Every structure is written in C-alpha cells, then in structure tokens.
Amino acid sequence: MSISESIPKQCSIVVLISGSGSNLQALIDHAEHGGYAIRAVISNKADAYGLTRAAEANIPTSVLSHREFLSREAFDTELATLIDQFEPDLVVLAGFMRILSASFVNHYAGRLINIHPSLLPKFPGTNTHQRALDEGEELHGASVHFVTEELDGGPVIARRSVSIEAGDSAESLAAKVLEQEHQLYPMVVSWFANGELRMADGRAIHSSKTLPDTVHAG
Ligand code: GAR
Numbered sequence: 001m002s003i004s005e006s007i008p009k010q011c012s013i014v015v016l017i018s019g020s021g022s023n024l025q026a027l028i029d030h031a032e033h034g035g036y037a038i039r040a041v042i043s044n045k046a047d048a049y050g051l052t053r054a055a056e057a058n059i060p061t062s063v064l065s066h067r068e069f070l071s072r073e074a075f076d077t078e079l080a081t082l083i084d085q086f087e088p089d090l091v092v093l094a095g096f097m098r099i100l101s102a103s104f105v106n107h108y109a110g111r112l113i114n115i116h117p118s119l120l121p122k123f124p125g126t127n128t129h130q131r132a133l134d135e136g137e138e139l140h141g142a143s144v145h146f147v148t149e150e151l152d153g154g155p156v157i158a159r160r161s162v163s164i165e166a167g168d169s170a171e172s173l174a175a176k177v178l179e180q181e182h183q184l185y186p187m188v189v190s191w192f193a194n195g196e197l198r199m200a201d202g203r204a205i206h207s208s209k210t211l212p213d214t215v216h217a218g
Contacts, residue, residue: 011036011193014088016079016096017043021050023094023115026182027189028057034190039086042079044098066098076104090192093147094185102149110199112147113192115185117177119159120145124152129170129177140164140173142181144188146199155204156212157197160184 013036015024024041031038041054042062054061062082069075075098083091093114105112118128120143132140141161148154160180164173191197196207204211 011089012039012087013037013090013092013189013193014040014042014083014086015054015092015094016083017041017048017050017094018045018097019048019050019095021048021053021094022178023181023185024050025053026186027092027094028053028059030186030190034186034193036090036189036193039088040083042082044075044096050095072099072101073103076101080104080107090189092185092189099151100147105147105149108147110146113144113157113188114147114152114154115142115144115181116152117142117174117181119143119161120152120156127170129173132164132173133168133170137164140177142177142184144184146204148202155199155202157188157191157204157206158184158212 015027015038017024028038038054038057038059040060040062041050042064043051044064044066046063046065051061051063064075064079064082066075069078089111091108091112093112116124116128118124118132119139119141122137123131129140139161141159143156143159145152145156146154160183162173162176162180188197191206198205
C-alpha cells in the first residue's frame with residue numbers, strides 16, 4: 001500500500017454564505033479538531049463580511065450574484081458548477097439566504113446541510129425569533145437539517161435550545177440562538193466528516209440511531 005492510500009482522505013466542505021458569516025467563523029475555528037477542510041466559501045452577495053473572514057483564514061472565495069441570472073434555475077446551475085470544481089464531500093449552508101431549486105437540492109442529496117434559527121419543525125421560513133415571541137413560546141433555538149425540496153423541511157439532525165425570558169426581544173433571542181449555532185454546526189459537520197452521519201430513507205442517521213433523539217438544552 002502506498003503512503004497516500006494509507007492516509008484517510010480528509011472531508012472537504014464548501015460553505016455558502018450571504019452575510020456576516022459568524023457560523024462560517026465557528027466552522028473555520030473547529031476545522032482542524034473536527035477533521036474537515038473548508039475548500040471554498042461562496043457568497044451570493046459581494047459585500048458579505050464572511051468573505052473577509054474566509055480570506056483571513058486563507059480560504060478561496062467566490063462571489064456569484066443571483067442578480068446576474070434571469071431565473072432561479074440558471075443561477076443554481078452555475079452555482080453547482082462552481083461548487084463542483086472543489087469536489088466537496090459536503091456542502092454547508094451557513095446563512096445562505098436563497099431558496100434552492102429542486103434540481104440543485106437533488107444533485108446534492110445527502111450531502112447538503114443547513115442551519116436554521118428555530119426548533120424545527122416549528123417556524124420554518126423567515127422572521128423566526130419574532131414569531132417565537134409572538135406565539136408565547138418558552139423554548140426557542142436552532143436546528144441543523146439535511147436539505148430536501150421542502151423549504152426548511154428536510155430531516156433534522158440536531159437541535160439546541162434556549163429559554164425565552166421575560167424581556168427578550170427578537171434581537172436578544174437572535175444573539176442567544178447564534179451562540180448555540182456556533183457550537184451546534186461544527187459538531188454536526190464533524191459527525192459527517194468522521195463518517196458517523198448520513199441521510200437514508202428520508203431520515204438523518206447518526207451511527208445506527210435515527211436523529212434527532214433529543215433537544216439539547218443550551
Ligand atoms: C443564522 O442565524 C442562521 O441560522 C440563519 O442566518 C443566520 C446567519 O448568521 N439562517 C437562516 O435564516 C436560513 N434560513 P451568520 O451569517 O452570522 O452565520
């Protein structure tokens with residue numbers, strides 16, 4: 001056996017962002033320990049601060065503006081071509097604020113994950129923190145899920161919760177939830193990198209257990 005055959009291949013990921021990239025930063029900070037390498041960061045917004053974070057970590061960046069395409073499908077086709085140049089094992093959506101077409105999602109079935117700021121299946125879509133407050137929820141949080149054609153509806157992998165306290169606002173809740181996201185996302189990506197996580201029959205499986213079996217209190 002040659003040396004290259006005896007060294008397990010490191011899990012390659014591509015991260016898609018649209019904004020601040022604080023989850024990207026958490027993924028950068030945990031990459032070595034988590035057993036994965038970020039091959040590229042792609043943003044649909046040229047002014048996304050996450051691009052600066054990536055550049056500071058010497059990670060290649062690309063900007064692909066959806067505004068330059070006539071249709072969702074045309075943008076998604078170009079995006080997939082760009083992603084596939086890096087041959088990722090996993091594509092990680094980290095605050096990527098685009099609805100993805102069915103053909104894009106199906107191309108990456110089982111190797112496309114998203115983090116969402118609510119305890120899914122509660123509050124798919126946008127404005128999740130204010131909606132949790134308006135509904136009088138006592139618990140709120142974040143979820144990581146495999147992406148399928150249903151918006152924020154793919155199999156949930158793991159969740160972290162926070163308590164909603166009297167006096168919380170959408171802003172204070174967003175900050176509390178983000179803190180949990182920064183622990184949750186690197187953990188899930190490292191599960192995938194270490195071969196412990198997969199999607200099968202529309203479910204998330206960790207080793208041999210169907211997920212999520214608990215909501216972890218933050
Ligand atoms: C995070 O709260 C993430 O859960 C959310 O956007 C924020 C991105 O923050 N994603 C969605 O709402 C996706 N529907 P970041 O850019 O600082 O990581």
